[in-house]
Amino acid sequence: MPILHTQLRAQAKTPQGQVVEVPPAVVLQRQGPCVQVSIGLAQSIANQLLQQGKTLPKPVSGVALIDTGATSTCIDDAAAKELQLPVVNVVNVASASHASTPQNVYPIQVEVVGLPISIEAPNAIGAALAPQGLLALIGRDVLQHCTLFYNGITGEITLSI
C-alpha cells in the first residue's frame, strides 16, 4: 500500500530578525494538513482526447489542503482554465449566510506527490483558491479511497491509498 508520511516544516523570523524553525505541531495547526499535488484532466477523458490526436495541457502543480469537512474536492478556478478543463456540471454549494451558490464542476485527476497513484475526481468544484496559496482542497470524494492519520502532537500526517 503506497504511503506518504510527512512532517510539516516552516521557518519564521523573531522580532530581532533571527530565522528560527517553527515547531511542526504549530505549522500543522496553522497551515492544516497540506500536500503537494499535480492536477490534470481526468484520465478517462484525457485518453479519449489523445485518441483524437489532441494535445493536452501539462498538469499543474501546487499545494492542496486535505479538508475532511468538504463533500467534494475543489480546484482553483484559474488553474481549471489553464488546464482547459471542460465544465461538466454546475452544483449548488451550501452557504452559511445566503442562498446556495452555483459553482462549475470539472473532471480532474489528482496525483499526490510522493504517492505513485492518481485518483480521479470527476466532480471537482471550481473555487477561488489561489489567493489562499492553494491549488486544491482534497475533499471526501478523494479521501474515501484513502487512510489518513493526523498527528497534531508531532505535526505529522500520513496518507495512504
Added chain:
Amino acid sequence: MLDKERKYFEAHRAEWLKTHPSKFVLVKDEELIGVFETQQEALVEGARRFGTDSFLVRQVEESEQIVYIPALTLGILRADSAHPA
C-alpha cells in the same frame, strides 16, 4: 455556465425520472445526447463528441445535489487562532 443544458435538464427531469431513474444523462445545448449507467461512461462519450467544450453530465434524481465545503462557505479557509501559540 451550462445555462441552456441546466434548463433543458430541469424541463425534462420529471419525464426522465420515470424513464431513466438514477441513470446519467449527457446533454449538450437543448439535446439529450445519451443515457448511461455510469458517470464515467457519460463523461467519455461527452469528450469523444465535444472534446474540451463544456457539456452537462448529471444523474437523474428527484432533487439537486447540494455540496458542503465549510472552509469556503464560512470563509474560514486558512483561518488562524486569535491566540498566540
